[in-house]
Amino acid sequence: MVGDIILARDGHLTRQLLLEPAKFGLGKTRQSESPDATTTSVCGFCSTGCGLEIHLKEGRSVNLTPSTDWPVNLGMACPKGWEALNVLQSSDRATRPLRRGASGELEPTSWDEALHYFCQQMKGVQSRHGNDAVAFLSTGQIATEEMAFLGSLAKFGMGMQHGDGNTRQCMATAATAYKESFGFDAPPFSYADFEESDTLIFVGSNICIAHPILWERVLRNRHQPEIIAIDPRLTETAQAATSHLKIQPKSDLTLLYAVANYLIQKDWIDREFIAAHTNDFEPFAQHVQSYTIERAMELTGLSEQAIVELAEKIHRGQRVSFWWTMGVNQSHEGVRTAQAIINLALMTGNIGRPGTGANSITGQCNAMGSRLFSNTTNLLGGHSFTNEADRQKVAGILEIPIERIPTENSWAYDQIIEGIRQEKIKGLWVIATNPAHSWIHQNDLQEIFQKLDFLVVQDMYSNTETAQLADLVLPAAAWGEKEGTFINSERRYGLHKKVSPAPGEALADFQIFRAVADYWGCGEMFSKWTEPERVFETMQQLSEGQPCDISGIAGYAELDDRRGVQWPCATGETDRSVERRLFETGRFYHADEKAKFIFEDSRRPGETADDEFPFVLLTGRGAAAQWHTQTRTAKSSVLRKLYPNVLQVDLHPADAKALGIAPHELIHVESRRGIVQAHANLTAAVGRGQVFMPMHWDTVNQLTFAEFDPYSRQPSYKNAAVRLRRRQDV
Template structure:
């Protein structure tokens, strides 16, 4: 196919030579951009289905329409994920769309320092002028973007292709880096591809479930309900420093010391070896590196007494954990942010993978080393965002991959970068150093969610021009922007999400975005036009067209979805798990990977990977004597509360103001009373919080939910060396009473 890209973008002209103001044309010609229309074939008083836009459980919601307006939601009883269940966020998913503070027009910061409404034409001309000025003065490498795990695959792919192939950017990453980079890296290194092996049926098929750093009851309540459907009377073991809601509901809670999980898991692996609780046939036939791992364990400080000292767990509990894993017929190991958001999270995830490989607990019902994903489309981001890997899990540094993508998409191979992007933290460090001068942030709230917020303010000072594209103009990040582009949200656009179990599900447009807000897909079309590279993307004319491109791009990859003909096939099958190759004529609703024992490394074997545990980057000391733990607060809160705070119902289900959990012994020693306010201070910043005295948090540690804006004033800029994921879960803090003047 002949490349259709011009060597250099040409000066832009009004879109399709329309004579009127562009804003007027967008609003008045809905057929051109799909505005104000119901989904194709949908009646004004119909009921349709759409995958929820919060977490990666991927529940299907039934959307009830009256006179063409979405008026209510109910849970889809036929969908194989949620089986008629929904959490509070799902029931209230329409509320954020109706919020009074939606961004409805582009906003440009004027000479007075304030944001003012402007037309789309002025907004996009300004964006292009400022970004082009940066590339001409410096280079295209002085531009970068930060995206999300919250928009559909088709929009992620469009953004990544536009930025890299059309605008010449090298660096771009997503906030998936904050939740799933560790799991993705662990799987890639161990299996040869980012491939969560399980299906949700495994929750119901396990005899033993081990949850590490996962408060499933709160973070993924529908998945906890899937465990409750398990008829095998399973043993449910929770490894967590806190006595979380999940720990309380489990059959056994092991309250290990914060960040001792890697040493504990190595100790368990050593006990499996010493007691012969191994599947030697599986190890010999399907893995590499076991003998090196065995030597590492036997030579290191992983004897029972040493792991007891490191973890704070008694020897009987550690031995019992090893016995349950070693003797269980169907053992599944599950983890989420308590593992991923760690300075050594990749090796901790791989320690769980190692346990599954040692015991042959993979590829069979009720088994697997299984990461539970955070955001609704983090898996889509991992595969198709074109940020830190080339579309479809291909590699930027591999010539044959670049040639394949070039041929399939009709782009010159020279437009594809030959090296990986910087990760999220390095993009921000580049801005702090003055190497990144223009930044485009899409559907994420960096100024709230990124660690060490004071440092982020310095990053902002280093930028010449910041563009924020979001549903709301009042997020912490949008308030810092030079230009705000108003975007449609979930329920106002079409596309696909990929959930934790690799299931591709359909999202539908059931409501029109307010004012002049546009779907991100259409904003990318406009940016391409104004940048002067619109012609190469002229066939990127609808989300479903782009989805079909992605099926072609995936062909031959582990995530091959070339067998999916389009959206109708996804809908009629209750979502489809990847892979589904073009050659496959029949498939099960729920499928797991590695049933044949073949992995994605060239030799078909999985790898044992390990490193010695490292010291906590910032342990408590005399000045900062407490370990700060962070995590989910309630099932009615979500991340930075950008959307959940818009629902009056959800706001009633969680405390409005920040609180801190303190153990009774620590509260007594400091003279703290329940309900009084304290200053929580780290070496980077401080916040105030109301004291909640509880035994759910261990002595010497405190816990604050991550959803409140001030929390990341405290957290540490520490990153896993393999995944570059931030270590949000442990830093040193000091508590002091607020004294009246």
């Protein structure tokens, strides 16, 4: 039973977990005094941040419905949201700590033994190889308060130098682009802009599938907008758009530069805005002169008419919004492509006004929380590890010696993996993510993990591909079983609540971090963090004076009452609008308050199709009912009915005919790194010489090519060379 778990507090063994739950960070159920009532909680799947009404009976959740007054979803929910409670009931849940025994199998152990073992092994690695030999890989799926706790514990308490999150796989490009262009990682938009724009341009974004509720917001637009999809595939979004530019893979940077050049030549730009609010436009204008319509036609495969019409639609639009997701971010030159989008918005004055903006739609429910508070890519609250004043501020707020704060940035995710390969990192703590499935070039990663002395996986399921490799598995509570905040794509903090007990001996990540701190011997450093809301108060202090200032929020109660609050919300701020956007005054976050035009020559990806491997493999989301590695969505019988039950590879009918491949035939898809079997799905949605596979199946990343954007270090999942072969030809 959970009540029998032994935890260390101030050097004394106690059994107070259930007797004093707040002391161990369980949080409170924020609901009506009646045990049969409803309470609103923000969803824990994607970054949309929908509000869900959780229906309670005898104090426990029994059902849910979408919240009609939540400003994000307005009474709507996608299939994942509807099933959010049901996936918690899976028999695959991790319910006890597991330690790999002498037999080589994972065997149940007590929390006391697990935590002693964790500290013994991690400290052993540090004593043999140095503090830098241990690292963590975190997530965009846990609460912001838990991220802050983990990052502080690992970096300040345990002495780790290196830690990163799986948001590196989805949002690092956007974060880097915003920082360089605006001076801070600041998505400028509000979801209201979907409804207020007269021209919406989606670049590498299948929003219909990836963010269905945001597509619903597009459908509420009463301006009869132009909807333009720029994508190699005829995705669901492209099918619904008013025009589709079926571009060749990884040629989007060339297209965007050519459009910019055309707009400049026609003088269809906002010179007043450019002069008052930006830097480096003239060098940018000179740079794009070589990106002619003819050059763009050759590389993109688009017609002159299509390229010119795109520029004309941008010019004619009064409120033009640009939107992008993984098709841009997961690229070998994603940062510069994102900045090419930002440049178009800046040069046409389409920013800071309703219905405008260069707008990155986030992936995971709390990727924005990870970007600001996980202590990975930056110091807590958007500060810098390399800035002494920032370190002094953070040390003062946390009441710790400044010497405990690293003075250098962490390695990025791929660099941590490479550090394991080179045996510089020997201990790894993986929290709420599944890299053995999701990391690029999967076979390579699984071999690399064998070099670790000690691997700990902390997850709500004990049967993930990564957990099966672990030396120690720590069972974690899930969304709905703990409390904290998420930050969605439009910068809105939403409160998620504890409405169900965690199964067996599973604990909230917050509790696990408190327990690790105590067993490690640094618990006193976090003695004030007795529950998530206390960490939120510290986050408010850390954010003060930053672009992401939330010092003016009156705690969890205001988040609940106001149905979420967008940052910034500083002390004394009087604007309490439900929907707000950034840069309305034209002031950005660089020291001179101007945005920067940033640019670079486009270049070919590291692997392209050739005679031996003649097809380009594209990967992405398969269906609205699927999510990432499917550790949760695969547990729902309802969701499983909404997508194919076998791995499919989409290919053009003409390519199938040339290879003699019949519809639904089981074929081999092979790259230089691996070979997988998939059923042929013949569709003109993909172009000739291209194939598409959904990322959710555990074998797909055996094929992907490990290439990384040089600035964001984000992997390029959407470009690998493969060949197709019938099984009898292998």
